[in-house]
Amino acid sequence: MLEVATPAEPGPILAETKPLLTLKGISKRFPGVRALHDVSLSLYPGQVTALIGENGAGKSTLVKILTGIYQPDEGEIAVKGVPVHLGSAHAAFGAGITAIHQETVLFDELSVAENVFLGHAPRTRFKTIDWSKMRREARQVLNDMGASHIDPNHRLKDLSIANKHLVGVARAMSIDADVVIMDEPTAALSYKEIEDLFVLIELLKEDGKAVLFISHKFDEIYRIADRYTVFRDGELVGSGLLKETDQNAIIKMMVGRSVDHIFPKREAQIGAPLLEVTGLSHPTEFDDISFTLRAGEILGFYGLVGAGRSEVMQALFGITKPSAGSISLAGATIAPASPADAVNAGIVYVPEERGKQGVVIGMPIFKNVSLPSLKRTSQSGVLRLREEFALARTYTERLDLRASSLSQDVGTLSGGNQQKVVIAKWLATSPKVIILDEPTKGIDIGSKAAVHEFMGELVAEGLSVIMVSSELPEILGMSDRVVVMREGRIVATHDNTELSAETLVRTAAGIAEEQQR
Structure with missing residues (x-):
């Protein structure tokens, strides 16, 4: 009970x-x-x-x-x-009652004002849309919430992701609801934008909203x-x-249960260099990226939004092509021109956008897990369901997946369990290096603990992990070393020995030297 x-x-x-x-x-x-x-x-x-x-x-x-x-x-x-x-x-x-969701449905081809008043646009006495009044009221809503920099006449597709999110907030504000539901509203926002949202919430409280x-x-x-x-x-x-x-x-x-084991204690047995990246560059995303990942190591990548961390990882996985530099894995030079090349070489990538890039919605769990490993689960071009199930069961049980059965549609799983499916899918390929891009973004503390514990098990088995994370406790709690990026470049690499959150933030923001003077 x-x-x-x-x-x-x-x-x-x-x-x-x-x-x-x-x-x-x-x-x-x-x-x-x-x-x-x-x-x-x-x-x-x-x-x-x-x-x-x-x-x-x-x-x-x-x-x-x-x-x-x-x-x-x-x-x-x-x-x-x-x-x-x-x-x-x-x-x-x-x-x-109105809701602001993590991924509010908006329409790129419509204007900001049209998105704000979609479904409840002001009308003239002839029951047609009162366009001038709609634009005026959209401007008023945006001004009231401190988003006066957004032009109601601009098309939504011309706005940044953060400003699109603010339009979603304005849409909810325009209803003048008594009850406002905010479902993970800060997931796509920067630190400053989160602060602005909190000011908005205080205004809602002052206005008597629940x-x-x-x-x-x-x-x-x-x-x-x-x-x-x-x-x-x-x-x-x-x-x-x-x-x-x-x-x-x-x-x-x-x-x-208690929170004592959120970050599992482990004795790192770090071996020889496994992945060596030298001078990796891209014309618009990053420049002169050089680092070494050792066997059995968790290498954290930290930086502010737009630092270029994910872009570097996508280049390692063959999604984008670098303009210069070299990649060496286990002593052999590789140049992955596609994700398939990277997987064959032994590098896999768990993306930040798991719902769009990690799982195939509409397919059952076991098919998602076995998808990159069809050569292992088929014979003469015929899939063997028993082996697909066995493969999926092996890796989902290790990750403590919560599902009614392996035949359940992956789209019906919670975000944390979808993340476990993505990780299981790539682990089934027996990689040498696994890249985890924001591995616990938007998942609960229990699922985070399961992912962190499993990361510790992976490196104990000799696998190497690159972990991109914006969460300082995660970076400090899991990494053996931390690479800090700013504006597409590596600006520091720290051994995680008495490393402080303040040091990382100052380095990522470019104020470390100024503070020392």
């Missing part, structure tokens, strides 16, 4: 507030899966409630119920004390949220006030 944490006693101001939205006894089942069971949630005006849980805990299902995409099998939803039926997205919209904030990043949760609700395996396991709750206690609720 799950142990439910007793909520902390609210302070005097929070105690007097009645919830704007309440859910009671919500349950939702899918074939073979119990997504939610008897969960409750309250969202309060002027407050941010953090919804916390591992991938697969039921958070996404709850958001889809709140936005009218799914209907609960049991339970009641009330807005301002009045029971409501959210039978469609339009009904949720009418009830004053905000549901979903994030795997505890620094964000403790920075912006007032309350927390924790789900585990589709059930409510705790709720209360963040200021009165220890972070380790929340993590233990999430994963059902």
Whole structure:
């Protein structure tokens, strides 16, 4: 039986507030899966409630119920004390509920104003779209949220990724909803843009909005949220006030265990140089990249957004062609002209965008895992399902994949479990070097621990790992050495001995020397 944490006693101001939205006894089942069971949630005006849980805990299902995409099998939803039926997205919209997703659906060929007011554009008395009013109101929304640099008349496709995300926020703001759901809203934003978003959230709180904030990043949760609700395996396991709750206690609720082993302790047995990169350059992405990766080593790559880390990895994997430089693996010079060449040489790449570049949505788990290894699982051009299943089972069990069966569509898995499928797929090819690009981006702390533990096992077996990460705890907790990149160049390489987060940030931002003077 799950142990439910007793909520902390609210302070005097929070105690007097009645919830704007309440859910009671919500349950939702899918074939073979119990997504939610008897969960409750309250969202309060002027407050941010953090919804916390591992991938697969039921958070996404709850958001889809709140936005009218799914209907609960049991339970009641009330807005301002009045029971409501959210039978469609339009009904949720009418009830004053809006959501800002990690990947909000926007349309590149439409203008910013058209995207902001899509589905609820202002009308003239003849019921046609009032274009001038729409542009004025879009400008007002953008100004109010501190995004006056975005022109409502510009086409969306001409904006940066971060500005597109801000347009998604503006779209939600234009509805003037009472309840705002933010599902991993900072995933695609830089540090400055995250700070700007937090200012926006404070404005929403001042305006009396109830905000549901979903994030795997505890620094964000403790920075912006007032309350927390924790789900585990589709059930409510705790709720209360963040200021009165220890972070380790929340993590233990999430994963059902202590956090002592998030970064596994390991004795690094580092061998001879395995991969040597010399003078690798690209006309627009990076220049003069030189480094050595040794057998049994985890080499971390750190840098700010746009530093060129992923671009270097894509060149090593044969996705892009460098203009100069050389690559040597196990003493032999290689020049991968395609990913197939890289895989054959012994280099594999787990991309940051796992949903678009890592898995094939619509295919079952076992076929995704066996896809690069068809020569091993076929005979005379005929696939052998038994061997495909056996191969997939071997590697998914090692990664503790959570799925109903290996025949389950990979697209129905949580982000953390999709990441495990991608890693399993490439490990099945028996590589010498595995490149992990943001290996734990957007996945929960339990899945992160599983990936980190498995990385330790890989290097213990003699494999070498390059880990690109923007998360300082991960870089410091897992790397044997850290390469720092800035503006397409390597600016420092550090042994991870008493290495501080401050040193890495200063080096990546180009202020290390200035601070020393």
